[in-house]
Amino acid sequence: MDTSTALAATNIELRYGASQALYGVGITAQVGRVTCLLGRNGVGKTSLLRAISGRHLPSAGQITWQGEDITRLPPQARAQRGIAYVPQGREIFSQLTVLENLQTGFAVLPREQRSVPGEIYDLFPVLRTMLKRRGGDLSGGQQQQLAIARALVTRPKLLILDEPTEGIQPSIIKDIQAVIEHLRRQGDMAILLVEQYFDFAHALADDWAVMDRGEIVLSGDRSSMDAEAVKQAMMV
Amino acid sequence: MKRWTKILSLLAVLLTSMAANANDFEAQVLRLIEAGFPEKARLVPELAQSGDDRALDILNAWNDGELYFVRSPDRVVFAESTDDGITVTDVLNGEVTEGLGRRAVRSVSVNNALRQTLGVTLGAMRLSTGSNAQRLDAAQRLLRAADPENRALIETALETETNEAVRRELLHNIALLDFNYGTVPVQLAALNTLQDSLNSDVRNALTSKLAAAETDPQVRAEVEQVLEKIEGRVRFFRQMDNVFFGLSLGSVLLLAAIGLAITFGVMGVINMAHGEMMMLGAYTTFVVQKFLPVSLDYSLLVAVPLAFLVAGAVGVLMERGIIRFLYGRPLETLLATFGISLILQQAVRSIFGPLNQAVANPSWMSGSWVINGAFSITYNRLFIVIFAIMVFLSLLFVLRHTRFGLQMRAVTQNRAMANSMGIRSGWVDALTFGLGSGVAGIAGVALSQLTNVGPNLGQAYIIDSFLVVVFGGVGNLWGTLVAALSLGVANKLIEPYTGAVLAKIVLLIGVILFIQKRPRGLFALKGRAVEG
Amino acid sequence: DTIKVGVLHSLSGTMAISETTLKDTVLMMVEQQNAAGGLLGKQLEAVVVDPASDWPRFAELTRDLLERQEVDVIFGAWTSVSRKSVLPVIEELNGLMFYPVQYEGEESSKNIFYTGAAPNQQAIPAVDYLMDELGVERFVLAGTDYVYPRTTNRILESYLLARGVAPEDIMINYTPFSHSDWQTIVSDIRTFGSTGKKTAVVSTINGDANVPFYIELGNQGVSAEDIPVIAFSVGEEELSGFDTSPLVGHLAAWNYFMSAESNANDEFIESWWDFIGDEDRVTNDPMEATYIGFSMWAEAVEKAGTTDVDAVREAMYGIVVPNLTGGYAVMNTNHHLTKPVLIGEIQADGQFQTVWQTAGGVIGDAWTNFLPESAKIVADWSAPISCGNYNIETSVCSGQNYE
Amino acid sequence: MHSLRYLFFPSVRDAAGRSMLISLLAVAIIVPILNLLVPEGHFLHVPTYTVSLLGKYLCYAVLAVALDLVWGYCGILSLGHGAFFGLGGYAMGMYLMRQIGDRGVYGNPDLPDFMVFLSWEKLPWFWYGFDMFWFALLMAMVVPALLAYVFGWLAFRSRVTGVYLSIITQALVYALMLAFFMNELGFGGNNGLTDFKDMLGYSVQGQGLRVTLFVLTTLLLLVSFMIGRFITESKLGRVLVSIRDAESKARFIGYRVEHYKLFIFVVSAVLAGLAGALYVPQVGIINPGEFAPLKSIEIVVWVAVGGRGSLIGAALGAMVVNYAKTWFTSALPEVWLFFLGGLFVVSTLFFPQGLMGLIRSLHKRALHQRWRLRQKPLVDEPESLPQTVTERS
Amino acid sequence: MNPKHIAQDYLLYVDGVSVSFDGFKALNSLSLLVKPGEMRAIIGPNGAGKTTMMDVITGKTRPDSGTVVFNQTVDLTKHDEATIANLGIGRKFQKPTVIEPLTVFENLELALAGKRGVFAALTHRLNADEQARIDEILELIRLTDQRDNQSGALSHGQKQWLEIGMLLISEPKLLLVDEPAAGMTDEETMRTAELLKEINKTRTVVVVEHDMDFIRALNTKVTVLHEGRVLAEGSLDTVQQNQQVIDVYLGR
């Protein structure tokens, strides 16, 4: 295995009660690269991220992170190891203020690092003006921004993003794209991105994979990301 | 010493008695065993007058109900209970007998009338020698008696009295005597002094003067004026009284509810065992007082942290053992905690027995702080108000200004996301439940000072606790505070008009109607955040 | 083959505090009786159940005891409502029950023997004492809001009015069960008592509510010398729950105090301590009532030579057993006892000092003479009346569930 | 009519319903036979004692079904259902009181005994009519219905939900308890109504009436069960579930949530009232103890033990818990609370769906898929508490 | 009531509506006029007040001031959610909301146009037409194979589709659609646009989206909201040229 392969999930199977959502999925993420996962509704993208973030234990398969088997670790232990998750649906702590939402990211940080990096406010200026507002009161797009910011507060080594552009205005999508590029350039973070929006994915992806019905049906790297083929794979 | 002899000589005149020889004295003391109350009443002044230096001790002990006798041969004794039975000391010759059975030693009976006689006799002695409180008490007793024969005694005491309150009381004493027995000008002058007394005895004296036919019209007019003034002030202080009663009831409600504001309000566990956590706190107080070598006055200082730990530990156990399997199913927590509450009740019943346990009030929590004749505040209530506020503020601090507080709120709002943020929700849950339970335990310590410590203690408060938390708005600590205090005050303002039962019904219906106006409690959160 | 003794006292719930002791008392009596050879040559066997302070459950368990477990006698119940709940069942199945607690009267069932005090054995003498010995002119009648206090206070009110007390000198106050905040009421009592007329409180406050009541009295400085409180439901056991030193001198009226001086009492206390293994435990009036009831039943069984309910009932009338205060208790044909009435003052050690007592026994009156409708009714289960509620005006006997 | 078929055969659609139906009918027929026709002493004889006991449990079962209708299906956790049960009971108690006539201890033909000795002059107006059975029975339904209607109208219109609703229902029952304690109210205070003599001319202690009441109770349970099934199996049942788990969505689709809640609350109150009315002649007393908040909480506990959201489960839970209590209190009087408390804890931990869940998992295949899903929301508990923390400064 | 000044040809008349939360003005004298049969696209920065506006129209939020009139006669600020829904205003929420414990089929059944009363619900049985209608919608939203599954178990996007299905099946006069394309693939996004255009043939539609390709596909009048008021209005092209719109919304 490639030494830069920080995250490797192999043969993941995942079931919800009686129904199976993933059938032997494998994916990797490398430090300094963006891995992009595409696929129609309900094919299992979120399910895969749930397995990686520890929300839902897979019924088979293995997940390693920096060489360590984390398949059965609880989510908080993964967070301690630098894995941050921006879930689909935002999952803002609605009764906490914006600032407090950001501060929940301190749990994994040593005392001296417990502050919100200024760049976060540069990226999402609206948050700075709303620090005292309750997270739940924000608009949908504002919440999405908060969710990304909250993940960044933890200074992650693996950033998992589930459809981060959902509900966000075009200008900020561009900014997010710039940030992800910036993070990639810094080269100390692996990024795993689920996205439906092809242009966005295309602009960012170093590696990519398309899922259908719980399986990876197509994958490749930047050079092989062909719009037609991908779109084809994503149709029925 | 000089004062003491002077008083004694006054007493001698007062009580018109002759000197008795030692044999008479001993015979009199032994009569206490057989004598009926009327005879005892005669014996009191005789003993006081005997001049025998054993008399004061005997009278004091008797007044305190600590004078005993044993039979065959008949002896009047002081008693002390030791590990192997009771040790008695003969009051006359100091002879000691050990190891007597409990029922062999009987107390020299005293009834109210006799206690009154003893009180006056001893009070007169103490009027010069006692502590501030004793002197004040003696002065008040004399005021009630309003006996002109005491005048000399009072005047003598006044000569040397330095304490302001006692002086004032003594002056009122004299003024009352003047008013009752003086000429018209003297009466008018006395009224001037009496008008700032709120003592009910003074008021009664004034009222009866009004009723008396022979009262001088000028005096009558003046008395009417003074009475009106006094009554105005009394009414004001009654109202103050009611408000304080309300605040104090409110603080009790606050204490009872505040732990629940955590376990139920923050965590969403319908914690039917909350009352039992308070019960554990109260029993901890009992155990501290009974089994730990701490003096009674400090026992509560030990009991508070200990109760926190005991109830908190039980809370943590409950959370780790049961509750944690039920997150996301809050209604089932009702069933489980109901079961736990039954088990805990039966557990204390099996360990400590079904009876109430005796928990004592330390001296600093007994009695009242008399601000004036119409307004006083009982110490235990006062301390509980202060204590409740302190507990409230500390909890508020923990919730809002500590990392733990933040994590606790995050976990209860979205456990999965909190985990994903690296928060160890298991720990946080356990500690939060422990905190809520611990605080309930602390509340139990406070309740032990007000009410029964028995297996039912928790049941008595559980309904009110839920009502307060919900009325204030679930999850809102300030709401809990305001709800508790306003329910307390409202109750006490209604109660004088309707009586306790109807007041409670009115309040319950009031809450039901109020919730219609504010379906999420007093301090309801508004906006999307609530639905989201 | 044993004689079964049902014990129907709450061991859990709100009444467990009071009733558990009575269960233990019955068990002790059974043990003693067995040690003395049992009854009719048979051993006694106690059948204990827990009605859990739940009134319908009293009825259910009574049925269980009588029909399924076939007990020969039941000792049980404390609150009136639990007795009322048992009543139809015990009458239907012709059982036999001994009820050991002071109560409001107005009842005389063929199947129940009432060994606690009727109002005329407690309340009336207590008020007489207050008026005649202490010169009380003003009365606060404070009680828990339920039937016993309500009835007792009605009786007292009409009695006080008849004795010339002015209506404005009577204040009546009710509180809910387990009332714990007494600030307002105690303060009202202080005000009511500060008019210069000697004032007393007649308390029918029940169980749990007493401790906070007395604590508040103490803290607000209401002393027995100023405003004595005389209670009908506060005994040694209630006082054992707290420090009584601020309450010294307040009163209670009962038919028994633990401090009573008699050999029987000394023995009883010794054996109680032995049985319960704790010398801190006190005895109280309902225990004495249980003791008397049990002794009477044992004697009646011996006398009848059978445990058959009808025979035992017949044998009960006129039975005399020693009580614990040095006298004798007599079972009358109205199913109530003749007992002495004692008034005691609370001492610092939580005991009562008897300060007054009736010269002889007072016959328990099932139907009070101080309410117009009740005054017409008498109970007499002996021929020719043979009825618990015989109306002397109409000569009719009504209200029974059986012939 | 189309829908009538469902009313009369509400439970043909699943095995559990069918067996419930059949066993209830069987009980209603067999128990009376075993009691009346099989001679005493025979091992098949069911003693009247057992009949009464069973009758009492069945009343509780109806009460549990009533509660489950509002709680299990509509998410209204009523901690005050004892109010409706108690009021129904009082209505019947008043009838039974009036039936005593002049056979009371004071022989007063107009006033019940407790009024006589507390010197009431005349019968209060609200006692009028209760000498007629039909009126009392009507009142046993109307009064609870009216209370439920007024209370529900206020609360549902103001959108009082979740624990707020639960606690005010508790406040309601508590207020009723305190009110009924007061002798002035004219319902016998703490002692309540008792000393009943006969009902419709038959002695309440007679075996005949006992057995009749038992059969009636069984039939009431059957009817409650059918009504419940009819409601929950209809589209209305699905609207109720939506309200339970997605109240605001239901509104946005156009359902007037408050009407639905009010409907089911009133139906439930009527059933509870009838249960109370049948309970009173069987236990022989009604008093404010029935309004004790703890009793109402116990009803919730029965339903939870049996399996919330399943009518059979609710009924089963009521019977099992009460049987356990009866058995424990006489077999283990000193320590039974450990067992009962333990039972509750264990059942939450190991049978999260209650007894019904246990049974269901045993007979999984036999059950209809849809039915099962409705029992067990896959997602979090519907009326999850408002999990709010923030307080303002 | 019948506000006279409302021109005859507006189905939805929103004028001068302001809403504030703790002093923050989410809507600031907003006006929006929609004619019957019109399709209107609404765009605007996050927090511009788009969702709040829908909240006001559907009765979820009461405005501090302003007029909201439906169908020239009905003052919507005086009615609650259920009444407004029954007037014929349907809504899809930004965050997909379905009735999770019910199956996909049952969700559609409840949303199906028809009487909403208690007794109607008690006696209602699906007839063949209604069955067919549901099946048709199931096809359309591609959830036929999830028909009898619990809707809570759907993926995010599937819930989104189900909610659209529920909106369609309730046959409202006015559809308010908040971000229908969020979480959809590009292909599905286009399909949704087509679907809305199809529906617009018989009904009035107001749709909020951030996806410019989607908006372009709708090919309709666009209103840009910013800070609670209308910033610009016109065709997508004109709006996209507007410098202010570029600054606050589109970015460079």
Ligand SMILES: Nc1ncnc2c1ncn2[C@@H]1O[C@H](COP(=O)(O)OP(=O)(O)OP(=O)(O)O)[C@@H](O)[C@H]1O
């Ligand atoms: N909690 C759950 N319980 C049962 N089934 C589920 C659950 N969550 C998802 N599924 C099912 O698993 C499959 C995959 O869902 P998943 O959420 O992973 O899809 P997705 O690719 O993320 O789709 P989307 O693009 O809509 O977010 C879907 O068919 C869905 O119905």
Ligand SMILES: Nc1ncnc2c1ncn2[C@@H]1O[C@H](COP(=O)(O)OP(=O)(O)OP(=O)(O)O)[C@@H](O)[C@H]1O
């Ligand atoms: N209860 C509230 N308290 C405070 N601010 C609120 C509240 N509700 C909404 N807001 C604010 O009102 C503004 C408008 O929100 P709205 O949801 O309408 O925006 P939107 O245009 O729908 O945005 P998006 O495109 O992100 O969905 C936002 O800034 C939001 O933070």
Ligand SMILES: NC(N)=O
């Ligand atoms: N009988 C009593 N005290 O209830």
Ligand SMILES: [Mg+2]
């Ligand atoms: Mg997804």
Ligand SMILES: [Mg+2]
């Ligand atoms: Mg929005």
